[in-house]
Amino acid sequence: FVSRVDTAIDPQLEKRGNKDLLGKIAVANAKIAYDDFRNIFKGKRWKKLADAGARVQRPLWASTSTKNPAYSDTLYVDELIGADTVNTVPPATYKAFKDHGNPALTITKGVKKAKDDVKKLGKLGISLDDVTKKLLKDGVAQFADSFKTLMSSIEQKKKQLEADKEAYTASLGKYQEAVDKRLEEIAADNVVQKIWNFDYMVWRDDPTEISNRLGWLHIPEVMVDALPDINKVVDEVKADGYKNALLLGMGGSSLAPLVIRETYGVKKGYLDVAVLDSTDPGAVLEQRKRLNLSKTVFIVSTKSGGTAETLSFMKYFYNETLAEVGKKDVGQHFIAITDPGSGLQKIATELKFRKIFLNDPNIGGRYSALSFVGIPPAAFQGVDLDTLLGRAISMLRNNESCSDSGKGDQSGVWLGAILGELTKAGHDKVTLVASPPIQGFGSWVEQLIAESTGKEGKGILPVDREPLAAPEFYANDRLFVYLRLVNDNTYDRQV
Structure with missing residues (x-):
């Protein structure tokens, strides 16, 4: 290693x-x-x-x-x-x-x-010997966990086949032909291969912005390698008696941790992770009153390292914690997540933060859920990250250029073609319906779609958590996307 x-x-x-x-x-x-x-x-x-x-x-x-x-x-x-x-x-x-x-x-x-x-x-x-011995032990454990994840995935696939249900289906009516044609064109033009090669020409002629924003394509693999280091920090924080974590962040830096918190909850023995993403003084004061600062670790998350709101949160809680635990120990209560060379990295180094996680600068904020922006906060609350990242890598493999997008083998390409063609046909209001345990995911998708489209006068309007009504109450401008957990039929009848 x-x-x-x-x-x-x-x-x-x-x-x-x-x-x-x-x-x-x-x-x-x-x-x-x-x-x-x-x-x-x-x-x-x-x-x-x-x-x-x-x-x-x-x-x-x-x-x-x-x-x-x-x-x-x-x-x-x-x-x-x-x-x-x-x-x-x-x-x-x-x-x-x-x-x-x-x-x-x-x-x-x-x-x-x-x-x-x-x-x-x-x-x-x-001691280099001590370090390598621990890496060997952790590596063997990680391989064992990966094998368990593989066997679990096979078991899930077995259940899916036994239930005779596909992982994803679409009922597109008269638009099916247009989607099929688009998938064939994507395959013929090698679009997927170009994306994996960071070819900006897929989108526009200007290379700078796009070429420097595709780091998310490989981030699940990078984070698997980073798990031993992340887990080490989590174990140390738990061993030191911390009970709570408060993530300080805005926008893309806070939304993924919020969704993960809502979806997975907190595993017994791990930290209760909350998120502060509001500058309302009442919201800040509420967190201050709720927390025992001596038992709290603050995760300061801003990729740019200069987000004014996030740094204001940090300064407030740093000074409050300083007054309670003293200068010698205050740095151990803070962790930074930022890009290399940012202002926050400099501050965190000077103030001797417990840990600085440096993110890939080639990942935009709203695409950073599976990077250091989302994974360490998830680790603190005890999420099974081997399974989460294992499934992400399975999806990554499914959408690599070796699959056949012309036949709809690449689920991400398939979904993108549907969204694009239906939007062109006037169905530009994507209505998200999700099984109750995963409803929080819609908030993240909503931001991803809303902020990633509309840059050139063409956009998609995501609609999240809208109560479902009868068909006659909708205009002819909707596309419904139903995220359904296995064995959950909450919305089957309405959809």
Whole structure:
């Protein structure tokens, strides 16, 4: 687990004020391991084995996506190229390497410096052995959890097949032909492949804004790799006796945590996570009166790092907590979620926040639900993130270019084609109907659709939680989308 070594060690280096070794120990550890590998598989004894057909046991570099956006996105590929190695490169990292990687023999260079860096690490009181042992333990547990998720998904699919129900269907009447034609055109033009290649021409001629906003395509995979670090923070906060968490954020930074809180609730033994996204003094005062500040951790979430409302919330609760717990401990009550280089990152570093989660800057706020914006708050309330992210990755795979959009295999493309064609035909009011346990999801979809369309005079109006009426009460401008949980028939008859 290459990059996870840096993820585990960098925070310890920052606490000790050492910046020289940041982002270097993971590569150093791998280079030393490769040097040991070369020393093992050489000499007369090995030559006899090789002559008899024996092969080396190749070092395998896993977890080679870059977790820290401040580092090169090809760091753990560029630095580990050598003979007889295997690199399990994630798709996003592979594409980045194809675009701007450095294909050169690098693994054998700088071995002495690597050993020196590890020695310096030890002198700082940080044990690389302890870190790697924990990573191994966590990694095995994560693989076991992933296997459980896989088996659970198979079981769900089995039940679905036994019930003879499709995961998604559409009753489009006379518009079915137009949707089918659109899906065929999307397939013929390789639209999905272009999107995965970050081709801005799918939308418009200007590359800047769009090309820098597609990081969400691969974020579920990135967050799976980040789970050990997130869970470590959650475990530490729980062990320190914290009972509540208050997320301070606005708009896209607060909506996903709100929906997750409403949908999943709080698991026993975890933190009661609330969200403050209103500048109404009464709402702020209500949270202040409700919370025991000595048992509360504040999650300050703003991607830009400069949202005035969020920073105002932070300043207020920081000063209130400072007065109660003192300067020495106040930083342990705060966690920051922001983009690299933001004003909040600087503030959080200066005030010694417990943790700073740096998000991918190539993700817009309303597309950030499965990034650090949504996942750490969910972890604090005990959401099963292995299952959640596992299902997200299943959806990701379903919508990759290897599926056939022309046949409707890609569920996301299929839904997009329906929304687009029905809107063109005048059905531009998308009415969301959801089973009661997941009604909160409509709030997030509502913002996603409302803010993502209408930029050029063509938009879709989402309608959420509207009481259902008889057909004669609606104009001919609706498209109903029904999100139904298995075994829930609350709205079956009305829909």
